[in-house]
Amino acid sequence: xxxxxxxxxxxxxxxxxxxxxxxxxxxxxxxxxxxxxxxxxxxxxxxxxxxxxxxxxxxxxxxxxxxxxxxxxxxxxxxxxxxxxxxxxxxxxxxxxxxxxxxxxxxxxxxxxxxxxxxxxxxxxxxxxxxxxxxxxxxxxxxxxxxxxxxxxxxxxxxxxxxxxxxxxxxxxxxxxxxxxxxxxxxxxxxxxxxxxxxxxxxxxxxxxxxxxxxxxxxxxxxxxxxxxxxxxxxxxxxxxxxxxxxxxxxxxxxxxxxxxxxxxxxxxxxxxxxxxxxx
Numbered sequence: 001x002x003x004x005x006x007x008x009x010x011x012x013x014x015x016x017x018x019x020x021x022x023x024x025x026x027x028x029x030x031x032x033x034x035x036x037x038x039x040x041x042x043x044x045x046x047x048x049x050x051x052x053x054x055x056x057x058x059x060x061x062x063x064x065x066x067x068x069x070x071x072x073x074x075x076x077x078x079x080x081x082x083x084x085x086x087x088x089x090x091x092x093x094x095x096x097x098x099x100x101x102x103x104x105x106x107x108x109x110x111x112x113x114x115x116x117x118x119x120x121x122x123x124x125x126x127x128x129x130x131x132x133x134x135x136x137x138x139x140x141x142x143x144x145x146x147x148x149x150x151x152x153x154x155x156x157x158x159x160x161x162x163x164x165x166x167x168x169x170x171x172x173x174x175x176x177x178x179x180x181x182x183x184x185x186x187x188x189x190x191x192x193x194x195x196x197x198x199x200x201x202x203x204x205x206x207x208x209x210x211x212x213x214x215x216x217x218x219x220x221x222x223x224x225x226x227x228x229x230x231x232x233x234x235x236x237x238x239x240x241x242x243x244x245x246x247x248x249x250x251x252x253x254x255x256x257x258x259x260x261x262x263x264x265x266x267x268x269x270x271x272x273x274x275x276x277x278x279x280x
Contacts, residue, residue, distance in 0.1 A: 002181065003114035005033040008107055008140070011079050013153050014120025019083055020155040021275070022118045026092040029184050035083035035096045036110060037076040038103040039069070073098075104139035111146050118149045121269070138269055141250055141278050147177060148250070151275045156244040160189045163219070163247045164232055164268070167194070167210050170249025174279040175215045178247060182217045190219040191243070193235055195228040229267045240273045250278035 007022035009015050019035065026033035080096040087094035099106045111117050119137045141148045163178060165171045178190065192215070194207050204223055211221065224231040236246060251265045269276055 001114065002029050002031050002116050003112055003146075004116075005029070005031055006107065006111050006115055006117045007033060007035050007083075008103070008117070008119040008136070009035045009037045009079050009083050010103075010120075011075070012120055012122060014122045014151060016120075017153055017155050018118045018120045018149075018151045019086060021149065021151055023087055023090045023092045023094075024155070024157070025116065025118070025185070026087075026094065027090065028186065029181065030093075032093045032095065033087065034110075035080050035087070035094065036107055037080050037096075037098045038106045039072045039076055039098070039100045040103050041100055042102070069100075073100075103136045104143055107140055108143045108145070111144060113145045115146045116149065117144055117146060118151060121150050121152055138266060141265070141269065145280065147277060147279045149275055149277045150269055152273060156274070158185055158187060158244045160243045161187050161191070161245045161247060162236065162239075162243050163190060163192045163215075164249075164264075165192050165194050165207065165211065166228070166249075167207050168249065170251070170280060172210065172214050172249075174247050174249045174277075175211065177277075177279045179214075179216045187217075190217060192219050192221045193224060193232060194221070195224045195226065195231045197226065197228075199223075199225055229264050232264070232268060233271045236268070236272050236274065243274060245275050245277055246272055247277045247279065250280050 002025075005022050005025050007015075007018050009019060022033045022035070025031070076098050080098060084094060084096055097110065099110075107117060107119070117140060119140050121135070121137050137150045141150065161178070163175060165175060178187075182190070192211060194204075196203055208221065211219070224235060236243070246268065248265065248268065251263060265278065269278075
């Protein structure tokens with residue numbers, strides 16, 4: 001059973017789409033949605049503050065920091081008020097929360113294992129991503145102890161879903177998670193995609209047995225052959241107008257193997273034109 005739905009709100013187009021999905025899931029699952037705004041403390045500590053102070057005419061760096069903090073705090077409150085208004089108009093059960101800190105860390109710390117976090121792929125501070133060492137959405141997905149949905153800039157009602165399934169533990173968890181939400185969300189079609197580098201009847205049989213044991217809802221199974229990242233990306237892109245959600249296990253490889261070979265999860269997060277739901 002899904003607990004709360006936590007939505008990261010930063011004022012970007014992507015975060016307002018995430019808000020729409022949060023309200024959508026709240027009403028479908030009959031669970032509360034929480035709009036969360038984190039004032040990123042790195043905006044108060046990074047070198048560009050000195051340039052900003054000079055441009056605004058502040059004589060010392062210290063003059064601008066408290067004022068900027070106050071401005072960011074007020075901006076966050078205004079964003080959350082707008083989120084709450086959207087919730088009330090949609091008839092969703094919602095609350096709001098605000099904090100200062102590192103965005104990914106604070107958002108993850110607020111969530112319980114049974115919750116669902118929804119964040120936009122591209123945040124308001126995306127242009128500072130190189131300075132901040134990676135995207136917030138990916139950091140949340142890596143650190144979270146609960147499922148994370150990463151949205152694009154366009155809301156779509158979820159009817160047709162892809163499950164990327166490789167037979168490992170986290171992909172099994174993704175299948176089981178769909179069992180829980182399938183009926184309430186109103187999913188009409190589920191397509192399971194498994195990619196092998198080469199054809200293997202033994203491996204295909206193993207995948208079929210795992211799905212029969214762990215997926216309790218109707219589905220179609222399709223095997224693809226080649227490099228998993230490339231084949232999965234191609235399938236999603238070719239069918240972007242048919243499906244509204246990709247579900248997969250989050251970061252199934254060891255960190256060492258990911259460092260050497262890369263991560264399918266990270267690749268799909270960045271490449272998918274439709275939202276991605278990651279299950280631990």
